[in-house]
Amino acid sequence: MEQQERLQILKDIINIDSTNGNEEAVANYLGELLSRHGIDSKKVQYAEKRASLVSEIGDGGNRVLGLSGHMDVVDAGDPEKWTYPPFEATEKDGKLYGRGSTDMKSGLAAMVIAMIELKDEKKNLPGKVKLLATVGEEVGELGAEQLTSEGYADDLDALVIGEPSGPRIWYAHKGSMNYTVTSYGKNAHSSMPEFGVNAIDNLALFYNEVEKFVASVKETNPLLGNFTHNATVISGGNQVNSIPELAKMQGNIRTIPEVDNDEIKNVFAKIVDKLNAEKNVKLELVWDYDKLPVFSDKDSDIAKIGQAAYEKQAGQKIDLVTSPGTTDAAEFIKAKKEFPVIIFGPGVIETAHQIDEYVAIENYTDMIEVYKEMIIQFLAEK
Known part of the structure; x- marks a missing residue:
């Protein structure tokens, strides 16, 4: 040719x-x-x-x-x-x-x-x-x-x-995982937040727990390097003077054999279960992408x-x-x-x-x- x-x-x-x-x-x-x-x-x-x-x-x-x-x-x-x-x-x-x-x-x-x-x-x-x-x-x-x-x-x-x-x-x-976590709350006027449930606040609880886990990971792979997690998309609320009833976050994780996909799923599930046991917290976690x-x-x-x-x-x-x-x-x-x-x-x-x-x-x-x-x-x- x-x-x-x-x-x-x-x-x-x-x-x-x-x-x-x-x-x-x-x-x-x-x-x-x-x-x-x-x-x-x-x-x-x-x-x-x-x-x-x-x-x-x-x-x-x-x-x-x-x-x-x-x-x-x-x-x-x-x-x-x-x-x-x-x-x-x-x-x-x-x-x-x-x-x-x-x-x-x-x-x-x-x-x-x-x-x-x-x-x-x-x-x-x-x-x-x-x-x-x-x-x-x-x-x-x-x-x-x-x-x-x-x-x-x-x-x-x-x-x-x-x-x-x-x-x-x-x-x-590395492996790659994407997830979406949805936080369900209750609308209220921002001057009376006690009558609502702030979905963004509860989403922040999830993010903070995940970051604590990420900080605790000390394992690394001699070839691939470190496990990583990044929150990459976030949305919530519809106007500035209302307590938001819905908030979502998406994140991406790059896995290594020492911190593998199954372990990540188990850890995240435990975080969600723990937070959902608290008053007025309702989180839903979905795995969108799971590659080894x-x-x-x-x-x-x-x-x-x-x-x-x-x-x-x-x-x-x-x-x-x-x-x-x-x-x-x-x-x-x-x-x-x-x-x-x-x-x-x-x-x-x-x-x-x-x-x-x-x-x-x-x-x-x-x-x-x-x-x-x-x-x-x-x-x-x-």
Whole structure:
């Protein structure tokens, strides 16, 4: 495939606005592209206009390597603040600008093109490559959860997720949990608060108890660092001279094995139960998002193959590191058998979700070659 065609494919999928949805348009584009090169695909419907895509090449005689990328992007914000329109991919000074250029349509496109080129080159692949292109990674890893529950990851021997890592390879990341706590009170005039129940005050009781727990946590993980908690969204009341009858808070937690998801759920439940036993306190806690920490083998075949392939292509040695964020790996690791996972793709995480998001074109095209080499080397090993 010519370099301009490689670049045009990426431009085409950046130009599809798949903000927290509409991924089926991307799946349709990629499915048609693969079909033109004799590669079959299957759409896995999640909801209206939302479908993941599964595709395979190889003879399936040896190992199975999974390649995964998500098709959704985060909101572009105010397009007037962008130098170039966020959904009109723009090439400038060796960079390609647009929402999703780095997170993570460049990684997804590079994986698809690597599969196509290996097929067109009639490379002998003594094993199978499985593409898992997902919906809803940015808002709950929805597609990865569905594909895993339906068995699409059960035959994998290794998985590469093409998130912008670069140039590094991530082999572990923290878990992530989101919650909403709702405080129910009673309206009253602010001049007579004794006739009401202040939902904001009771919400503050919950927040203070959580922060006491957070301060008491001394455990850390030598690779991932500290457990963290942040209150990120808060709302309550409807006018300044009324006692509020409703208040809500949302928070995000990044977990480590030493302070894991189950422990957090137990601690928070005890806090709510304790406060609800007090007079005029009524709190309701809902867990909106619950993703496990991911730990893979730093010395796995796929990690070493990835390092060697990047050094061969780019002439640069890269490190194996950990990430504070979370990825679709948190769902895929729930498959029936264990397999090593690495997060390795074009782009740098620092530009993800930012205005004027971009990917370096050379990095993108380098990663196509890197993925091809990784596929060949991984499937060649017994």
